[in-house]
Amino acid sequence: MNVQVHYFASLREALGATESVEVAAGTTLAGLRDLLLAHSPRHAEVLSRGRLLRCALDQRLCDESTVIAAGAEVAFFPPVTGG
C-alpha cells in the first residue's frame, strides 16, 4: 500500500516536505523509518536511530510501534519547540 510521509523543520529541509512510499500491510512506523533510512545517504543521516525523532499517524503523536493503516498520513519530525 502507498503511504504519504510528511517531514517538518530540519527533516523537511533535508528531505523535502513530503514523499510517497510503498509499504507492506502491517508495517509499523519503526518499520517505515527503517525503509526510509535506506533510501539515500541523506535519509540515513537525518532519520538515524541515534537521533530522537517524534512521529504522528493521522496527525496524532504516537509511538513507532504503531501499525500504519491503508491511506494513513504519516509524519516524522524533530522534538517540538513551540511556545
Place this chain on the structure above:
Amino acid sequence: MSVRVRIGPEDFDLSAEVAALHAGDGAVGAVVSFVGLVRDRQDGQGISRMELEHYPGMTENAIEAMIDAAQQRFQIHAARVVHRVGVLEPLEQIVLVAVSAAHRGQAFEACEFLMDYLKTQAPFWKKEHTADGARWVDARSSDDTALQRWGVASANGL
C-alpha cells in the same frame, strides 16, 4: 462558543483576547494569561530573527485536545490559545494562553498546565537567526520535567 485556538502569522491584542474570553460570563472572577515573547539573545548570542513552523491541522487539533484535558482537570470556564507562525522579530509576541475561572487558583494552574503541554506536545518548531547563521532550536528536557509534574509522561527533549 468562541474560537479557542488560533494559529497564524498575525499579532494579537492581549486586552481584546482577554475581554473576549470572559465576555458576558458574570461567574468569572479570575483571568490568568501568559504571553511568550521573542528574546533578542540566547546563551549570550544575539538573535536577529525567529522563524516558526507548524504542522497545519495537527497543531490546531493537538491544542484543542489540551484545552479539553485542562477543562476536565481544572474548574475553569474557558481557555484560549493564540500561537503565531512565520517570521518574527525580537520583542514580538509569540504565544498567548488565557484561562478564565471563578477563582484564581484553578486559573493559574490551568494556564501553567496548558503552557507545559504546549511546549512538549504541540507540533511547532523554532529556528533562530544569529550572526553565525540560522539554527533549529533544541528541545529541552526541563520542559518534559515541567509536564511530568502534572502526571503526564513526555520524552520530547534530550
